[in-house]
Amino acid sequence: MKTVLFLLSMMFGAASIGAESSKEHYLFVYFTGNTTTQQQICYALSSNGVDFIPLNGGAPVIASDTIAIMKGVRDPHILRGHDGWFYMVATDMDWTKGKWSNRGIVMMRSRNLLDWEHHTVDFHERFVGEAAAKVNAVWAPQTIWDPSVQKxxxxxxxxxxxxxxxxQDAVYYTYANSDFSDVEDVPRLLFSYPYPTIDTDIVVDESGMYHLFFNTWGGPDGLLRRQYTFVDLYDQSKWTLVEGRMQPNDIASEGSxxxxxxxxxxMLVYDCFESGFCQFCRSDDLIHFELVKNTSTTGTFTPRHGTVIRLTQEEYEVLKQKY
Known part of the structure; x- marks a missing residue:
């Protein structure tokens, strides 16, 4: 039981398990499209985790040209830290400059979800002389607290x-430094798969089991969303590949x-990039998912690949008043 509580505290932050139940609102952080003006960070709020209302009239809340080398960002991932900070990482990229125009990531942190410290990591410069200096894509970065190394x-x-x-696209990892302004070491392979893998998302359930969702393509089944379950983050030999597709239809998707x-x-949300909307699917066991809703293809809330965290009432009200 102590192990479960420790893992939960690492996943949800410094607040106690009881305090987590007070977070009954939701923040969706996302970008909206492939033009330079659409590759910005946007916010939307919800009180049920599925019906979101965009803030700032759907306009960006953080301008990419102030934080990114390429003046555009995609795939923002937000995490509530265990230490009172919110952490965000994003792909430093402008799609209009080409599919392989991405050389690094943006790293950000904030105490209040309003004011963000920001730093860029250009892999060509950061890893001179290493293999990582030869990348043309560092896609869909995400952050998780690793209690085994306290980083x-x-x-x-x-x-x-x-x-x-x-x-071939594959998923690698490194660690952030203490003030979240840089990465500490050369990226290492997180897991191998026969076909290209991108857009990985890792969560921990109440039992302490990790669930790793990822996209793959090129195999006999085409574009798939797959899942591994495990308790050891670094020993893939002990991971279990869950059979089947982790969504209830055959629509091409990415960015879960x-x-x-x-x-x-x-709730599982993913970007149906060819269809022009996101889908929300509910699960009680993180294995079986049921479609709940498609976002509209028009209007002010047209999210692309992003992430959702839970908010307290106070945090919810602060964002509503600000934007």
Whole structure:
């Protein structure tokens, strides 16, 4: 039981398990499209975890040209830290400059979700002389607290030219430094898979089991969302691959985010990039998912690949008043 409580505290932050139940609102952080003006960080709020209302009239709340080398960001991931900080990472990229125009990530942290410290990590400069300096894509970074080393682990997919060190997309990890302004070491492979892998999301359930969701393509079944379950984050030989697709239909999708609902179940949201909307699916066991809602293809809330965290009433009101 002590192990379970420790893992939960690491996943949800410094607040106690009881305090977590007070977080009955939700913040969705996302970008909206492939033009330069759409590759910005946007916020939306919800009181049930599925019906979101965009803040700031749907306009960005953080301008990419103030935080990113490429003046555009995609795939923002937000995490409530265990230490009172909120952490955000994003792909430093402008799609209009080409699919392989991404050389690094943006790292950010905030105490209040309003004011963000920000730093960029250009892999070509940061890892001179290493294989990681040859990447042309560092996609969809995400952060998780690793209690085994007492550090924030950042994981992402890497890709290079076909004759380079990363000819096939695969997921790697490194650790953030103490003030979340840089990464500490050369990326290491998190897990291997026969086909390209991107857009990985890791959550921990109440038993302490990790659930790792990822996208893959190129195999006999085409584009798939798959899942591993495990208790050892670094020993793939002990991981279990869950059979089947982790969504209830065959729509091409990417960028999954799984988050706990206040009622005790879970929500999976993913970007149906070819169809122009996101889908929300509910699960009681993180294995079986049922479609709940599609976002609209028009209007002010048209999210692309993003993430959701739970908020307190006070945090919810602060954001509503600000934006």
């Amino acid at each position: 924030y682990m950042i994981y992402f997919s890497l890709h290079s030219e076909k004759k380079g060190p990363y000819p 985010c799984v988050y706990p609902l206040a009622g005790g179940s879970w």
